[in-house]
Amino acid sequence: MKNMILAASIALLLLAKGAHAQQPPGDVAKGKALYMKNGCYECHGTVGQGGTGPRLAPRTASLAYVRKPAGQMPPYTPKVMPDAELLDVQAYLMSIPAPPAVKSLGILNQ
Amino acid sequence: MPKSKRNPVGRRGFLRGAVAGAAAFAAQAPNATPQQQNANAPARAEATAPAESGVRIVERAGSDFMVDVIQSLGIEYVFAMPGSSFAGLHESILNYAGNKNPEYITCMHEESSVAMANGYAKVEGKPVAIAVHGTVGLQHASMAVYDAFADHSPVYMILGNSQDATKRGGEVIWVHSAQDPAALVRDITKWDDQPVSLPHFAESAVRAYKIKMTPPMGPVAITIDTELQEEQIPIGTNLRIPKLSPSTPPAGDGAAIADAAKMLVAAENPVLLAGRMARTPEGMKNLVELAELLQCAVLDQHRRLNFPSRHPLNQSNRAGQGGKPLMVPVVMAPDLVVGLESNDLYTAIRLVRARNPQLKVISISAGDLFQRSNYQNFQRYTEEDISIAADAEATLPYLIEACKKLITDDRKRTFQARGAKLAEAHNQALEKARLDASYGWDASPISTARLSAELWAQIRTEDWALVTDSSPWIHDWPLQLWDFTKHYQYIGGAGAEGVGYAAPAAVGAAFAHKRHGRLPIAIQPDGDLMCANGVLWTAAHHKIPMLTMMHNNRAYHQEVMGLQGLANRRQRGIDHIEIGTKIYDPYIDYAKLASSMGVRSEGPITDPKDLAGAIRRGIQAVKGGEPYLVDVVTQPR
Numbered sequence: 001m002k003n004m005i006l007a008a009s010i011a012l013l014l015l016a017k018g019a020h021a022q023q024p025p026g027d028v029a030k031g032k033a034l035y036m037k038n039g040c041y042e043c044h045g046t047v048g049q050g051g052t053g054p055r056l057a058p059r060t061a062s063l064a065y066v067r068k069p070a071g072q073m074p075p076y077t078p079k080v081m082p083d084a085e086l087l088d089v090q091a092y093l094m095s096i097p098a099p100p101a102v103k104s105l106g107i108l109n110q
Numbered sequence: 111m112p113k114s115k116r117n118p119v120g121r122r123g124f125l126r127g128a129v130a131g132a133a134a135f136a137a138q139a140p141n142a143t144p145q146q147q148n149a150n151a152p153a154r155a156e157a158t159a160p161a162e163s164g165v166r167i168v169e170r171a172g173s174d175f176m177v178d179v180i181q182s183l184g185i186e187y188v189f190a191m192p193g194s195s196f197a198g199l200h201e202s203i204l205n206y207a208g209n210k211n212p213e214y215i216t217c218m219h220e221e222s223s224v225a226m227a228n229g230y231a232k233v234e235g236k237p238v239a240i241a242v243h244g245t246v247g248l249q250h251a252s253m254a255v256y257d258a259f260a261d262h263s264p265v266y267m268i269l270g271n272s273q274d275a276t277k278r279g280g281e282v283i284w285v286h287s288a289q290d291p292a293a294l295v296r297d298i299t300k301w302d303d304q305p306v307s308l309p310h311f312a313e314s315a316v317r318a319y320k321i322k323m324t325p326p327m328g329p330v331a332i333t334i335d336t337e338l339q340e341e342q343i344p345i346g347t348n349l350r351i352p353k354l355s356p357s358t359p360p361a362g363d364g365a366a367i368a369d370a371a372k373m374l375v376a377a378e379n380p381v382l383l384a385g386r387m388a389r390t391p392e393g394m395k396n397l398v399e400l401a402e403l404l405q406c407a408v409l410d411q412h413r414r415l416n417f418p419s420r421h422p423l424n425q426s427n428r429a430g431q432g433g434k435p436l437m438v439p440v441v442m443a444p445d446l447v448v449g450l451e452s453n454d455l456y457t458a459i460r461l462v463r464a465r466n467p468q469l470k471v472i473s474i475s476a477g478d479l480f481q482r483s484n485y486q487n488f489q490r491y492t493e494e495d496i497s498i499a500a501d502a503e504a505t506l507p508y509l510i511e512a513c514k515k516l517i518t519d520d521r522k523r524t525f526q527a528r529g530a531k532l533a534e535a536h537n538q539a540l541e542k543a544r545l546d547a548s549y550g551w552d553a554s555p556i557s558t559a560r561l562s563a564e565l566w567a568q569i570r571t572e573d574w575a576l577v578t579d580s581s582p583w584i585h586d587w588p589l590q591l592w593d594f595t596k597h598y599q600y601i602g603g604a605g606a607e608g609v610g611y612a613a614p615a616a617v618g619a620a621f622a623h624k625r626h627g628r629l630p631i632a633i634q635p636d637g638d639l640m641c642a643n644g645v646l647w648t649a650a651h652h653k654i655p656m657l658t659m660m661h662n663n664r665a666y667h668q669e670v671m672g673l674q675g676l677a678n679r680r681q682r683g684i685d686h687i688e689i690g691t692k693i694y695d696p697y698i699d700y701a702k703l704a705s706s707m708g709v710r711s712e713g714p715i716t717d718p719k720d721l722a723g724a725i726r727r728g729i730q731a732v733k734g735g736e737p738y739l740v741d742v743v744t745q746p747r
Binding site for chain 2 (some may be wrong): 038039042043045046047048050052055057072074075076077079080099101102105108109110
């Protein structure tokens with residue numbers, strides 16, 4: 001239930017801002033700290049590039065998945081990570097710029 | 111009475127003989143036995159009369175004859191940390207053999223000796239020997255023995271022991287002796303013996319060699335008694351060395367192969383799933399031939415390099431986690447999977463079988479010919495339609511011939527269309543891997559993708575080889591991004607996934623590459639190096655050229671994630687999980703560690719822009735014949 005409320009509230013906030021990739025309601029700096037503190041980076045990389053877990057950034061989608069992961073990911077319940085913190089993390093993930101185009105990275109084309 | 115010395119002229123003669131032997135070896139047909147290849151095969155040590163009594167002088171030691179036997183098997187090196195229980199053999203290697211064929215390679219941990227021997231054998235297809243104390247040394251070595259066992263790697267172990275209780279000179283020798291030293295590793299070796307005489311040694315040593323080289327290969331152990339080594343060879347002892355009669359690798363049964371070929375040719379979407387199939391370059395060549403004949407998909411599980419990574423039929427990059435598929439991806443929708451020495455066939459087909467219960471499965475594996483019960487490396491039981499208990503590499507040529515007979519022009523056209531689609535999917539998967547690698551490109555800590563791409567940019571024009579595992583620890587980036595074409599360029603990882611394998615196996619593999627003048631590259635996990643980092647000294651001391659790039663994520667990262675998962679499920683948060691899982695306070699300075707052991711080094715590097723220069727300097731040093739280490743602070747994976 002909480003999941004749904006969180007997802008809905010994020011969706012509403014995004015709608016209110018009329019945004020797709022625009023800054024979400026959370027705090028980017030706090031979100032970065034929380035992303036590190038809560039160990040998201042251990043599986044998703046410090047800039048959300050992916051690792052054991054899939055790539056998370058840049059992205060706009062909600063993080064509601066963390067409440068009830070269906071696969072290998074450990075669940076983060078509100079007890080260990082309140083909704084507000086998730087919004088901050090989302091803000092951080094949204095703030096990460098897209099990588100340079102593959103074609104522009106010469107050595108990645110060899 | 112003067113100390114007995116070999117006559118120096120005789121010694122020079124011996125060295126000439128050894129050189130001639132090596133030259134003969136180089137010119138031999140590949141299937142000549144080591145004894146045929148070795149000009150020094152007959153025993154040189156002979157039983158002679160004992161010296162006058164008084165001072166204890168030994169004219170011809172038993173271990174001299176042991177060296178003759180080792181030499182007759184073509185074993186060129188003995189990797190060992192010294193131990194009194196095989197000191198007789200040690201001395202014979204130095205002073206009787208002149209430290210050549212075999213040459214003594216100094217190791218700093220018995221686990222290192224065995225893992226080095228494992229890495230060496232996987233590159234060279236030819237074993238070295240290792241020597242350890244039968245008790246405390248073997249105890250150190252045992253994890254590496256299990257890795258070699260699970261990896262079907264032929265490690266030849268010599269265990270020192272004092273059998274005769276009445277001859278053990280004091281407390282230390284007693285605690286270093288055992289009734290049955292090899293018992294410790296009997297569950298994870300193919301064969302062992304504790305010979306009681308020199309002729310018995312000769313026979314068992316030759317038998318051990320034969321057994322370990324017959325697929326499925328695996329470690330063997332010969333226990334050598336201190337007295338047998340150190341004492342005079344008894345007069346009249348018949349010191350004949352039995353002829354080595356290598357077994358041909360077992361090929362599959364003709365009728366079963368014909369049935370398998372029928373299924374393969376008829377299948378709409380067959381997948382060839384290769385684990386430890388290519389024991390030699392020949393295996394790789396044959397798998398390419400079979401795949402091209404059928405224009406079918408190949409998934410390389412990469413316990414060896416079974417298939418060129420950029421071959422259009424290679425679909426490994428399509429399989430989830432990096433380039434080393436644990437499972438056949440559901441999108442490939444196979445109707446037939448053929449496991450070729452597949453390491454975990456059950457898991458590999460689990461999802462596709464759940465989706466398609468009609469899935470047909472064939473297995474060709476020498477693993478079915480030899481199992482032990484205790485350690486569970488044999489994996490889950492797999493239900494198969496045809497199960498061929500045979501060496502897959504030896505069976506492939508027959509399977510190819512059987513398929514050729516069945517392929518009609520009609521099938522050929524279908525195959526061509528299938529191949530074209532697979533080539534397209536291969537290209538898309540490579541493009542996706544490159545796109546994935548671009549994320550976090552400029553991140554610090556440095557992404558493992560960037561590290562791999564920077565390496566590839568500089569090694570691709572060299573005769574390179576990766577000597578560590580392209581593992582999930584580094585997201586399998588090398589296997590995803592690099593163009594692996596030669597069998598020796600990749601040797602898989604730790605058969606039993608033991609941490610502490612990577613560093614010594616890499617040094618052993620690099621040692622094997624040295625004579626070929628290749629450029630060995632190691633991407634070295636930090637926690638693994640700290641198990642027994644004396645191998646760095648071994649690399650420096652024996653001038654083993656290799657470029658080690660640290661994957662320094664400052665953690666036992668697999669355990670970080672595991673603990674994090676548990677803590678979260680228990681809703682306790684992850685505030686404390688760094689305790690016992692992270693390597694911090696202080697961070698380890700790997701560049702200093704390496705230079706303290708004589709390995710030139712630099713780092714820690716945290717800015718990816720600094721990588722290219724460090725790699726360039728490293729390659730230069732390696733080309734100059736030395737090991738070089740670059741400490742790179744990396745992302746967790």
